[in-house]
Amino acid sequence: MTALEIHQFICRSDNFCVLLHDPEHGVTAAIDAPDAAAIRRKLDAMGLTLTHLFITHHHHDHTGGNLALKQETGCKIIGAAADRERIPGLDETVREGDTFRFGSQPVKVLETPGHTRGHLSYWLPDAQLVFTGDTLFSLGCGRLFEGTAEQMFHSLQKLAALPPETQIYCGHEYTLNNGEFAIEIDPDNAALRERLENVKALRRARQPTLPVPLSLELMTNPFLRTDNAQIQAALGLTGASPVAVFAELRRRKDHF
Numbered sequence: 516m517t518a519l520e521i522h523q524f525i526c527r528s529d530n531f532c533v534l535l536h537d538p539e540h541g542v543t544a545a546i547d548a549p550d551a552a553a554i555r556r557k558l559d560a561m562g563l564t565l566t567h568l569f570i571t572h573h574h575h576d577h578t579g580g581n582l583a584l585k586q587e588t589g590c591k592i593i594g595a596a597a598d599r600e601r602i603p604g605l606d607e608t609v610r611e612g613d614t615f616r617f618g619s620q621p622v623k624v625l626e627t628p629g630h631t632r633g634h635l636s637y638w639l640p641d642a643q644l645v646f647t648g649d650t651l652f653s654l655g656c657g658r659l660f661e662g663t664a665e666q667m668f669h670s671l672q673k674l675a676a677l678p679p680e681t682q683i684y685c686g687h688e689y690t691l692n693n694g695e696f697a698i699e700i701d702p703d704n705a706a707l708r709e710r711l712e713n714v715k716a717l718r719r720a721r722q723p724t725l726p727v728p729l730s731l732e733l734m735t736n737p738f739l740r741t742d743n744a745q746i747q748a749a750l751g752l753t754g755a756s757p758v759a760v761f762a763e764l765r766r767r768k769d770h771f
């Protein structure tokens with residue numbers, strides 16, 4: 516059972532922001548700061564004061580609100596040691612294997628490079644949550660801006676190895692587009708078809724498609740299924756290495 520309250524909302528056009536509130540300890544974190552004004556409005560509406568910002572990566576649509584929020588609230592900004600120079604207002608640097616406390620919860624730091632070289636994911640094992648930023652999306656993954664296919668593949672494998680009941684929160688509402696790509700590659704996957712229908716219904720109702728349990732992603736996300744014979748065959752890569760299958764999937768998605 517989690518003692519955390521979770522508030523997820525969209526800002527900018529398709530960025531997710533999530534507020535985590537631990538009422539017992541009176542702490543509130545935002546995962547990334549896409550838009551200070553939108554986060555401020557949400558905090559005000561909930562009657563919360565921001566105490567922490569957990570930054571997944573340096574891109575402006577994840578850090579653009581850092582300095583304004585820090586100035587207004589004095590929140591502590593936590594991010595990758597590797598991105599010390601690129602994350603505005605960084606107070607505390609963390610790296611692979613670090614665990615820090617947020618209220619009642621341990622937070623484990625996972626380095627998940629590929630989209631950027633300093634990308635982090637934050638795993639809250641007791642609350643069964645993971646925040647994957649622009650590394651793992653529902654039914655997809657982030658583009659390779661600074662890393663190699665091999666790095667991203669290993670980052671995704673690290674996330675895939677978390678407990679299957681873990682709820683995934685990510686950086687963007689890209690699930691419908693990702694699902695339309697996935698179904699072309701993996702058309703006979705019944706779990707994927709069902710997820711895609713569900714995603715379409717959610718989007719029609721203007722509802723978010725996240726969070727999603729890792730167990731469902733493992734059945735439906737082609738980027739986590741590179742050892743699947745049907746996916747390999749669809750790409751003309753039967754028997755190829757999982758990294759080669761991943762790289763081809765990513766290349767095709769870039770042009771989808």
Ligand SMILES: [Zn+2]
Nearest residue numbers: 572574630649
């Ligand atoms: Zn990004």
